[in-house]
Amino acid sequence: MSYNKMPSITAETINPKVRMFTYEPCGEIVRHARLLEQEIYDNPGSLPFQEIIYCNLGNPQALGQQPINFFREVLSLCDNPPLIYRDEARALFSACALKRANRILESLPAKDSGSYTSSQGVRSLRQVVADGIAARDGFPSRAEDIFLTDGASSAINMMMQILIRSPEDSILCPLPEYPLYSGSIILHGGTMVPYYLTEDNGWGLEIFEVKRCLEDARASGLTVRAMVVINPGNPTGQVLSMTSQEEIVEFCRKEGLVILADEVYQDNVYTENKKFNSFKKVARSLGYDQEDLSVVSFHSVSMGYYGECGRRGGYMEICGFGSEVIDEIYKLSSLTICPNIAGQILISLIMDPPKLGDESFETFMTEKEETYSSLLKSAKTLQKAFSSLEGVSCNKFEGAMYLFPRLRLPPLAIRAAELEGVSPDVFYAHRLLGATGIAVVPGSGFHPVSGTSHIRCTILPGEEKIAAMVPRLRAFHEAFMEEFRG
Amino acid sequence: MSYNKMPSITAETINPKVRMFTYEPCGEIVRHARLLEQEIYDNPGSLPFQEIIYCNLGNPQALGQQPINFFREVLSLCDNPPLIYRDEARALFSACALKRANRILESLPAKDSGSYTSSQGVRSLRQVVADGIAARDGFPSRAEDIFLTDGASSAINMMMQILIRSPEDSILCPLPEYPLYSGSIILHGGTMVPYYLTEDNGWGLEIFEVKRCLEDARASGLTVRAMVVINPGNPTGQVLSMTSQEEIVEFCRKEGLVILADEVYQDNVYTENKKFNSFKKVARSLGYDQEDLSVVSFHSVSMGYYGECGRRGGYMEICGFGSEVIDEIYKLSSLTICPNIAGQILISLIMDPPKLGDESFETFMTEKEETYSSLLKSAKTLQKAFSSLEGVSCNKFEGAMYLFPRLRLPPLAIRAAELEGVSPDVFYAHRLLGATGIAVVPGSGFHPVSGTSHIRCTILPGEEKIAAMVPRLRAFHEAFMEEFRG
Numbered sequence: 001m002s003y004n005k006m007p008s009i010t011a012e013t014i015n016p017k018v019r020m021f022t023y024e025p026c027g028e029i030v031r032h033a034r035l036l037e038q039e040i041y042d043n044p045g046s047l048p049f050q051e052i053i054y055c056n057l058g059n060p061q062a063l064g065q066q067p068i069n070f071f072r073e074v075l076s077l078c079d080n081p082p083l084i085y086r087d088e089a090r091a092l093f094s095a096c097a098l099k100r101a102n103r104i105l106e107s108l109p110a111k112d113s114g115s116y117t118s119s120q121g122v123r124s125l126r127q128v129v130a131d132g133i134a135a136r137d138g139f140p141s142r143a144e145d146i147f148l149t150d151g152a153s154s155a156i157n158m159m160m161q162i163l164i165r166s167p168e169d170s171i172l173c174p175l176p177e178y179p180l181y182s183g184s185i186i187l188h189g190g191t192m193v194p195y196y197l198t199e200d201n202g203w204g205l206e207i208f209e210v211k212r213c214l215e216d217a218r219a220s221g222l223t224v225r226a227m228v229v230i231n232p233g234n235p236t237g238q239v240l241s242m243t244s245q246e247e248i249v250e251f252c253r254k255e256g257l258v259i260l261a262d263e264v265y266q267d268n269v270y271t272e273n274k275k276f277n278s279f280k281k282v283a284r285s286l287g288y289d290q291e292d293l294s295v296v297s298f299h300s301v302s303m304g305y306y307g308e309c310g311r312r313g314g315y316m317e318i319c320g321f322g323s324e325v326i327d328e329i330y331k332l333s334s335l336t337i338c339p340n341i342a343g344q345i346l347i348s349l350i351m352d353p354p355k356l357g358d359e360s361f362e363t364f365m366t367e368k369e370e371t372y373s374s375l376l377k378s379a380k381t382l383q384k385a386f387s388s389l390e391g392v393s394c395n396k397f398e399g400a401m402y403l404f405p406r407l408r409l410p411p412l413a414i415r416a417a418e419l420e421g422v423s424p425d426v427f428y429a430h431r432l433l434g435a436t437g438i439a440v441v442p443g444s445g446f447h448p449v450s451g452t453s454h455i456r457c458t459i460l461p462g463e464e465k466i467a468a469m470v471p472r473l474r475a476f477h478e479a480f481m482e483e484f485r486g
Numbered sequence: 487m488s489y490n491k492m493p494s495i496t497a498e499t500i501n502p503k504v505r506m507f508t509y510e511p512c513g514e515i516v517r518h519a520r521l522l523e524q525e526i527y528d529n530p531g532s533l534p535f536q537e538i539i540y541c542n543l544g545n546p547q548a549l550g551q552q553p554i555n556f557f558r559e560v561l562s563l564c565d566n567p568p569l570i571y572r573d574e575a576r577a578l579f580s581a582c583a584l585k586r587a588n589r590i591l592e593s594l595p596a597k598d599s600g601s602y603t604s605s606q607g608v609r610s611l612r613q614v615v616a617d618g619i620a621a622r623d624g625f626p627s628r629a630e631d632i633f634l635t636d637g638a639s640s641a642i643n644m645m646m647q648i649l650i651r652s653p654e655d656s657i658l659c660p661l662p663e664y665p666l667y668s669g670s671i672i673l674h675g676g677t678m679v680p681y682y683l684t685e686d687n688g689w690g691l692e693i694f695e696v697k698r699c700l701e702d703a704r705a706s707g708l709t710v711r712a713m714v715v716i717n718p719g720n721p722t723g724q725v726l727s728m729t730s731q732e733e734i735v736e737f738c739r740k741e742g743l744v745i746l747a748d749e750v751y752q753d754n755v756y757t758e759n760k761k762f763n764s765f766k767k768v769a770r771s772l773g774y775d776q777e778d779l780s781v782v783s784f785h786s787v788s789m790g791y792y793g794e795c796g797r798r799g800g801y802m803e804i805c806g807f808g809s810e811v812i813d814e815i816y817k818l819s820s821l822t823i824c825p826n827i828a829g830q831i832l833i834s835l836i837m838d839p840p841k842l843g844d845e846s847f848e849t850f851m852t853e854k855e856e857t858y859s860s861l862l863k864s865a866k867t868l869q870k871a872f873s874s875l876e877g878v879s880c881n882k883f884e885g886a887m888y889l890f891p892r893l894r895l896p897p898l899a900i901r902a903a904e905l906e907g908v909s910p911d912v913f914y915a916h917r918l919l920g921a922t923g924i925a926v927v928p929g930s931g932f933h934p935v936s937g938t939s940h941i942r943c944t945i946l947p948g949e950e951k952i953a954a955m956v957p958r959l960r961a962f963h964e965a966f967m968e969e970f971r972g
Contacts, residue, residue, distance in 0.1 A: 009808070016651060076569070258495060293494075312636070322495070332673075
């Protein structure tokens with residue numbers, strides 16, 4: 001008998017579905033950035049920049065966005081309930097936060113934050129979320145349709161697990177897409193049916209294109225079960241028009257497709273003439289109810305003016321599924337027992353923030369507006385900078401947290417990328433990182449039309465840093481174009 | 487064209503793998519208990535008891551176990567970093583907690599708890615966990631082998647996703663088992679190969695039985711990839727002997743199986759003559775290193791003297807996998823971006839609690855010892871009570887949080903269960919709940935030898951409540967036996 005000095009599990013012997021998908025926002029570019037960061041630490045001054053600017057991920061607070069004080073106060077008190085009864089706490093916490101934390105704790109199992117909750121989330125917190133949705137949309141929402149989740153990603157994974165039975169089961173997804181979708185569909189053994197957004201139309205959605213993709217998919221024997229819509233768009237930064245949303249609702253209703261509505265950027269809309277409308281609201285406005293159409297809305301604590309990524313909180317509202325399906329989703333979520341309590345509390349705060357008349361209201365509004373105005377200024381500066389670069393065109397920024405400029409690179413650069421065995425956007429992004437410390441995600445990670453090159457750059461680094469970034473970006477780009485002009 | 491007034495997604499059209507598994511600890515018995523709870527609330531006095539005692543789940547703090555103050559202080563401060571610099575905070579937080587929170591915050595992205603972290607967890611916190619493992623085991627542990635996770639459940643799901651490629655891929659699991667294992671294996675499309683623990687031998691593991699199961703599985707064409715061991719045992723309460731652990735290590739090494747070591751009850755051992763040994767320690771003690779054997783150890787913040795279930799924190803230590811596999815696990819975990827930060831912080835505190843000389847040490851030790859001594863007393867009282875009932879035999883309690891008494895019910899009770907279309911243990915558990923408000927899990931939810939009946943009852947409700955439970959349990963059981971004596 002011989003024992004090989006080899007690990008028994010190798011990359012060749014794991015689940016090939018895991019190997020198959022790619023997830024670039026946390027992928028190769030981050031690995032490269034971490035190496036450079038280590039180099040700066042080990043050999044200060046050895047690189048032409050002093051720090052890495054992580055524009056690869058929508059990670060607001062990592063890039064300087066300030067947390068909302070009220071939210072943090074409530075979390076802090078819920079972690080340590082005895083504080084509420086201490087006189088000294090009044091010097092450290094607002095009366096508002098003390099009151100809210102007390103109300104939340106009263107409704108938790110054992111009046112504390114240390115227990116498992118229902119796998120669906122604490123009933124009272126789900127009620128707060130449902131009430132917040134009803135107030136936002138002007139249509140009723142029920143606590144029993146709400147699942148609190150560890151961020152939107154785990155909710156989306158759960159719905160893919162519910163919907164996908166075999167490789168024939170497929171999901172319509174926009175391209176460019178947030179690669180969680182392709183990743184999750186591949187992982188759960190289904191097929192992604194892409195529909196292309198139209199870059200020349202501000203990354204708008206054309207319903208005839210979606211219809212064509214559906215028909216092609218059906219003709220090739222696929223069972224299309226759902227349509228993913230990301231609104232506001234990631235990576236495109238587009239906010240759907242009401243007409244587009246109505247077309248999508250009519251289409252999905254007629255074709256019996258579930259709408260999987262990624263609405264995590266609902267509090268990141270910056271354009272005067274568009275506002276966020278949830279797909280459920282659009283469906284109800286058209287007169288469709290639970291029996292007419294299935295809609296799942298995903299939301300998260302990670303984006304918006306709150307940006308609490310580290311907490312992993314969120315909800316999904318599930319409308320138009322049979323109650324037996326809800327029971328199965330409940331069972332599926334019970335396999336990880338329950339979502340984390342801080343995330344549950346935080347999503348309830350976001351859906352029910354301080355109101356006019358509350359002691360914390362003014363501070364809250366100031367903090368919120370400062371964040372918005374800073375994001376808007378940053379976006380404008382960056383958009384102008386990208387647009388001014390040779391061979392670069394940049395979409396109009398309407399929502400979410402990203403710019404997705406298109407690069408038209410010289411043939412010699414494309415050739416140089418080929419020689420390195422990578423696509424031109426990957427080549428460009430790594431060169432940019434190596435020269436400036438600015439980490440962006442190569443557009444190919446979001447699977448846009450092949451033959452085009454983009455990068456995704458978040459608007460989050462804050463006005464000061466962006467002001468410092470722009471000349472470095474410009475200098476790099478000019479040198480790059482010069483080098484490959486031929 | 488006709489639109490059916492029917493939800494497009496029904497229980498018949500979802501992924502059958504979701505429908506297929508059962509997860510009883512949060513299942514039917516809980517639904518029944520919640521109904522009764524509502525009834526008590528709506529019509530006080532209408533039932534023969536005033537409250538439900540949830541003995542179905544290892545949910546310590548829900549049943550009165552007190553949190554460790556130091557842990558809560560640190561979490562509270564990390565939620566609200568400005569507190570650290572406020573003089574008033576010194577009246578509310580120990581110097582120890584202020585110091586630790588400060589150290590943790592200094593090592594987080596943007597020195598705050600609001601950002602996404604590495605998908606593997608914060609590097610500095612992983613280092614603390616690795617150092618804690620090294621101190622516990624006396625063998626080195628590396629931060630790069632540690633993945634911080636949202637509780638052990640999500641880690642176990644992740645490993646099943648990595649290991650299972652097709653229905654032929656199978657995993658050896660103990661029976662009775664914690665049903666997360668069967669659930670997760672079914673969900674990810676693999677096959678569970680059960681091996682039976684020996685009730686007459688205190689639920690011990692006989693390696694020849696495991697070997698027989700492996701050989702049968704291989705003979706039927708299955709590829710067995712891993713062996714799950716739960717130590718201390720759930721639901722059995724057994725702590726494996728060193729001899730058993732060594733046999734398992736030798737067996738898995740020889741057969742090329744990954745050891746999936748569920749070690750979440752490592753701080754719940756109550757017997758004088760046994761102690762917890764991690765499988766990695768046993769492997770290293772036998773002279774086997776990373777190249778000889780693959781071992782994954784799962785741990786959690788939910789059990790032990792800490793019992794912080796609501797936080798969803800944990801780690802897995804992955805030894806003996808190729809670095810390419812680690813990269814794939816990283817990518818898989820990046821699909822949900824990162825584990826929640828409170829859980830990450832808490833598992834680091836558990837692996838590095840206050841030490842002799844720290845200001846918080848004495849309080850910490852008192853809290854910890856009070857919890858242990860209370861659990862031990864509770865276990866003894868409950869074990870004695872179950873053992874004294876007619877037709878009931880109860881295992882010796884060594885570890886974890888459960889008793890798993892065996893019921894030998896009268897033929898007429900078995901017949902009555904048949905008439906209701908349920909198994910005798912389910913019949914008994916629902917009758918017990920309806921008569922006393924005590925919720926236990928029917929043993930069939932843990933898949934023991936068929937033809938035997940058990941219930942799983944946690945020891946957690948606290949000495950006072952258990953003292954009140956015992957006479958109700960006894961009265962119910964006597965009446966039940968009387969009713970079905972025939």
